[in-house]
Amino acid sequence: MDQSLKSPGQSALEDAFHAMFELTRTKPAPTLAERLDRLARLRALIANNESRFEKVISADFGHRCATETAIAETLLVLGEIKHAAKHLKKWMTPQRVPTALQFLPAKNRLIPQPLGVVGIIAPWNYPLQLTLAPAVGAIAAGNRVMIKPSELVPRFSALLKEVISTKFDATEIVVTGIEDDISQAFASLPFDHLIFTGSTRVGRLVAEAAGRNLTPITLELGGKSPAIVDRSADLGEAAERIAYAKLVNAGQTCIAPDYALVPEASVQDFAEKVQASMRRMFGTDPANKDYTSIVSDRHYQRLESLVTDAAAKGARIVQAAKPDDPAWKTKRKFPPTIVIGVTPDMTIMQEEIFGPLLPILGYKDATEPVSYINRHGRPLALYWFGKDNATRDEVLARTVSGGVTVNDCLFHFTQINQPMGGIGASGTGAYHGEWGFNNLSKLKPVFYRSPFNRLADLYPPYGAKISRLEKMLRFMS
Known part of the structure; x- marks a missing residue:
């Protein structure tokens, strides 16, 4: 220039x-x-x-x-x-x-x-x-x-x-x-x-x-980091830990659980336990000093539009309050939100959420979570909850992500002897x-040649000596 x-x-x-x-x-x-x-x-x-x-x-x-x-x-x-x-x-x-x-x-x-x-x-x-x-x-x-x-x-x-x-x-x-x-x-x-x-x-x-x-x-x-709740999981324990990870910094965390995959028969029970955990930890008062604001009006409006879009397409929204409630909006505190019955055409399942919104997807077969995850971009983080070690290891073997925490969320990031990084789109x-x-x-790789090494035998003119050396190298290879 x-x-x-x-x-x-x-x-x-x-x-x-x-x-x-x-x-x-x-x-x-x-x-x-x-x-x-x-x-x-x-x-x-x-x-x-x-x-x-x-x-x-x-x-x-x-x-x-x-x-x-x-x-x-x-x-x-x-x-x-x-x-x-x-x-x-x-x-x-x-x-x-x-x-x-x-x-x-x-x-x-x-x-x-x-x-x-x-x-x-x-x-x-x-x-x-x-x-x-x-x-x-x-x-x-x-x-x-x-x-x-x-x-x-x-x-x-x-x-x-x-x-x-x-x-x-x-x-x-x-x-x-x-x-x-x-x-x-x-x-x-x-x-x-x-x-x-x-x-x-x-x-x-x-x-x-x-x-x-x-x-x-x-x-x-970032991307959409999943939390898999296995059938062997303690549902209350998983709900509490996912709720915390979702609401810390009001969900504005690149490794926050973006959505939860839960056995279909347990979706309602899980949602109720998540809601109870959210209320116990962060209350329902927007003045709560433990609950962080959304960083800007633009980001707040984006979260509102995600909820509006999901509701218009048939999702059930569970919230502590309405986002347009002046008590919340003037403080840019977005109410903790659970979204049940999400579908792939909803924007909330197409973009990284980066806010206190938790979609819950039900699954019937134990293979469904892995198949769902592998149809999308490789996530920055993956979370698995359960007691069945064989299923856990199968999930770890068949998915690729930046990092994993088992039976909790976020804490792989804090392990200073482990690398932190994504893969692909994350x-x-x-x-x-x-x-x-x-x-x-x-x-920088450095090779220090010894004066006793016979590397000069590789130099031309080639003849019987190189044939002998070649045979030796083939034997060693």
């Missing part, structure tokens, strides 16, 4: 990128001490501003439960930092790799190196966690980091930009603005790796922009702990 046509924001964005880029090519990889220092500064930044982050996130949402911010955001990121700092020396150590017999006494090593500049396009639903958890992996791997927060959480974005600038040089970590021109230009920068968390629709656009630079990407998307790549370190490093 002609420089004269660029906005000041775009020019500043490119200048910040190129300053980082040049340093990644002229300076060696950060030492262990430098990386630990960056992680320590990030930890202090979060700990010292925890209450400020909680307040601005709540203001951006309209209301965000403080406990959910602490548990699902602050503590998770602090845990990521602590884990990375504890294990970083081991992760950075070159790995011994076996050497094939015919090349002995040579040796192989995998040497982790920083990729360079990592870009992070962050979402709004867990702005602190889903911005800084990927940054932890990038910092641990020795990269420089550029962050573009979501425009839906402007107060959080402004605070993050402010506090990052007080703890980090602009060539270590920088937070960009949220203006539209910057948003469009960010993914087009020639990053060494780009991480995007958000919708599948926007993820495709980000992938297209990154592809023009052959930029490797990690996409953390994403690509992974992070968390060592998985994030490796994903954001170049594990």
Whole structure:
């Protein structure tokens, strides 16, 4: 683009990128001490501003439960930092790799190196966690980091930009603005790796922009994550755990159970138990501080339209209140909603819900849930409830998803020694702990030839010696 046509924001964005880029090519990889220092500064930044982050996130949402911010955001990121700092020396150590017999006494090593500049396009639903958890992996791997927060959480974005600038040089970590021109230009920068968390629709656009630079990407998307309630399940226990996972952050969670598959004969009983659990945990008062608001009027209206569409097409709607009730709508609190009798032509079964709406589908045969799931895009998460281990293992073997929690929801995400990532339409790549370190490093293979190896026998002129060596190699292969 002609420089004269660029906005000041775009020019500043490119200048910040190129300053980082040049340093990644002229300076060696950060030492262990430098990386630990960056992680320590990030930890202090979060700990010292925890209450400020909680307040601005709540203001951006309209209301965000403080406990959910602490548990699902602050503590998770602090845990990521602590884990990375504890294990970083081991992760950075070159790995011994076996050497094939015919090349002995040579040796192989995998040497982790920083990729360079990592870009992070962050979402709004867990702005602190889903911005800084990927940054932890990038910092641990020795990269420089550029962050573009979501425009839906402007107060959080402004605070993050402010506090990052007080703890980090602009060539270590920088937070960009949220203006539209910057948003469009960010993914087009020639990053060494780009991480995007958000919708599948926007993820495709980000992938297209990154592809023009052959930029490797990690996409953390979403989709329709199912919860299967087996006939062997404790119905009350499953209902309570699914209800909690559906209503935490008012359902605005990429790995929330999107719908439940329940034995047909148990649908009504299950729905009643879910409703009872929702009321016990979150009540029926929109002023309840434990219940989070929907992030914007547009998202609230989208949820209303999903319910209206489902009702018009024959679904039965069970709600604590009507969404257009001023007591709820003025606070952007969407009433917990159960949708019974959904069909494939309903929009609610075609789009990721991202709100406190739980469709329930009945099934007759135990094979139906797997068949239904496999006819659709591979989900980011899958949940299975029951006591029949053989059926459980059959479901795990015949479905493919980003992650699974058995007899609960969400908690596979919190396992720091397990990778977090989708597959297909629900994403690509992974992070968390060592998985994030490796994903954001170049594990460079190095072969150290020994002076005692007879590799020179492979050189021409070929003759009897190569025939003997070929026979030996065939024997070893």
